[in-house]
Amino acid sequence: MGYHRVNVASILTLENISYLGYGAIISLLIALVAVAGGILIGTLIAILKLSKNKVLRIIANIYIEIVRGTPMLLQILFFYLGIPVLYQLIVGSPLRVNIYVCGILAMALNSGAYCAELIRSAIEGIDKGQREAGITLNLSEATIMRKIILPQAIRRIVPPLVSEFITLIKDSSLLGTIGVMELLNRAKIIGANNYNYLVPLVIASIFYLVMTICISYLAKNLERRLAVYDQN
């Protein structure tokens, strides 16, 4: 048997492109849910890290170290393949896991560690004079946080959170490993069916780039609006 002729036109069908477009939407949604979960978890971990209680700080540090010191793919596989075994060992009955729940959970927990560091450093980056001014104006710690520190920290957090979101869009491709039909997985399937990976991979790249560039652009606008006080 000889080699297949490369036939671009037969791959560039509306059907294939919309199949990939669907994958892009799935990747985007996965990243969106994961980053939302990550912000939630990250806020909790950041609160632990900033607390005066040493034990809480240590717990937060251990969490962050584990997440940052191991590959995300391993974490995903741990949830998909490891947790069911653990469950069976403890409970006795088998556990059926949903790949989407598993994958998104793993990504959210991963993102939580990174978000925690972003949030913590944004809060700690606020000049300590701001807090002192609040104290001398007889504001409670909670009010200082709510009215002075957080409004300023949030403005600083937006840019790194957007990069985190973009990272998650790209990392969602790792979920293909456990069978999630996201963008890259679909590109591989089309490639396999047509004996041609080049075209679907290029199209997938374009989808990724459109998503990431649009998000960067929207984020720039958001930043500008949040930073109104810097220009006035």
Added chain:
Amino acid sequence: MIKTEAICKHFGALKALDNVDFILNDNEVVCIVGPSGSGKSTLCRALNGLEIIDSGKIYYDDKAIDFRSKEDAKAVHSTTGFVFQHFNLFPHLSVLDNLLMPYLENNKGSKEDGIKLAKELLQRVGVLDKSDNYPNKLSGGQKQRIAIARSLMLRPKVLLMDEPTSALDPEMVKEVLDVMKDLAQSGMTMCIVTHEMNFAKNIADRIVFMDEGKIVEEADPETFFNYPKTDRLKTFLSKMLY
């Protein structure tokens, strides 16, 4: 009235305050002067609990205050204003909101009353026209005058100021000193850490000289400048007046 008895404050091995007995009487203006690192800021901040003292006692109107107690701290912070060298305005709030937010959070009155008071105070320090601006685009002098106005929003009985003009360009020092003078003449009780010797001479009821964490000498301005007793003050004065 504020009084300290033998207060000490260490930073590691360094003794920033060494058995300081300080008094600030009602309606009195006291200036604290001294070389860099002598503990002036530490004393001023300790009076307001921004530094927690290691030993000694602080009294407000004869009531001993422990700043680690929330209640004591609140009692002081609701009646004592503080002005920082670097202003510490809230950059995310407009000038008006910088004044209004603490007023409302302290339940001092209605929003209308707060706005009225804020505008009165901004008028008094000469920056009423900047009410709707954000702090970042204002000059240092304007910022400090706004910070002073903000410190008056809770109608404090005492004003503590830590080098309020030291971060300003020279041409803006006067506009801030004028505001301080106006306050002093209105009978406000003030404790001012400053390097402005002429201002101290003209405005202070008493000048306190600190060195190496101790109060070395204190006197009324006339005596302070013309009849310094210790060598340390003599040396300091000869350096300050060229």
